[in-house]
Amino acid sequence: MNALVKLLLEVGPLGVFFLTFTQAPPMTIGGTEYAPIVLATGTFMIATAVSLTTSYIMVRKLPVMPMVSGIVVFVFGGLTIFLNDxxxxxxxxxxxxxxxxxxxxxxxxxxxxxxxxxxxxxxxxxxxxxxxxxxxxxxxxxxxxxxxxxxxxxxxxxxxxxxxxxxxxxxxxxxxxxxxxxxxxxxxxxxxxxxxxxxxxx
Structure with a gap:
């Protein structure tokens, strides 16, 4: 994989997380108010899924560390959103x-x-x-x-x-x-x- 593409896939989700956190205001959904960090967690999970999928499509395998990190992101990110914590x-x-x-x-x-x-x-x-x-x-x-x-x-x-x-x-x-x-x-x-x-x- 091209080194620049690999770097973008690795740091891209983190950049999305930071931009959402700094730019998104608190949002009320279904009567529940969600802080910017919770919203940022949601976009972080989406960006991580896109990154891992793109990596797999390009090289037909997933590196161990990003894969493990992604699994933890989905588990703990899901808990963050579900429990609003x-x-x-x-x-x-x-x-x-x-x-x-x-x-x-x-x-x-x-x-x-x-x-x-x-x-x-x-x-x-x-x-x-x-x-x-x-x-x-x-x-x-x-x-x-x-x-x-x-x-x-x-x-x-x-x-x-x-x-x-x-x-x-x-x-x-x-x-x-x-x-x-x-x-x-x-x-x-x-x-x-x-x-x-x-x-x-x-």
Whole structure:
């Protein structure tokens, strides 16, 4: 998939969420008043469904992380709208990041680096490199889950929406780029191991 298209599919729903929240006034439907964040949750769910459908049509498969995140969006977004309670959409990032952290760290507990099957074809690294990278990402997801809890519990809804829209992505990009030295070093070591194993023995 084209990198620009992939980026638009990933951040598009979040942009729709932010625009709806900032532009939509409270709305009364069937005698019940819905706050902008509840309305934004509805458009977020629709945009997420469109994004996942478009991604599947283009590549005939769904990436694991967007798919899991989408399922949680539909469940917690549905609860937000049905119960008219913004708590559930605010909990969504905590649940998603906590789930990813549990999967990665739990896999390490059983001796499995679960990032390896997803990325090994693009980034051939040593076993130790995969363990270290998986541990770092697992702890990073814990950090994001805790950070989300701190923000929504201690600041206004407006601040939380801004944090979700403009804060999480830069933090994630900075963390991702910070892993490049580890990955480069580990790939170099993996190449050296492969060359040593391919040399004929005297």
């Amino acid at each position: 913004e708590l559930f959409i605010k909990l969504k990032p905590t649940i998603v990041n906590g789930l990813f952290a549990a999967i990665l760290l739990g896999g390490l507990g059983f001796g499995k680096s679960l990032l390896k099957p997803l990325l090994e074809e693009a980034f051939p690294m040593t076993a130790e490199g995969w363990r270290t990278l998986t541990l770092r990402w697992g702890l990073f997801f814990v950090f994001l889950a805790v950070l989300n809890e701190v923000v929504w519990r201690n600041f206004s809804t407006e601040t939380w929406v801004s944090f979700k829209t403009f804060g999480v992505m830069p933090i994630t990009l900075i963390f991702t780029f910070a892993q490049i030295p580890l990955m480069n070093r580990s790939m170099t070591e993996a190449e050296a191991e492969a060359e040593a194993g391919a040399r004929p023995r005297a």
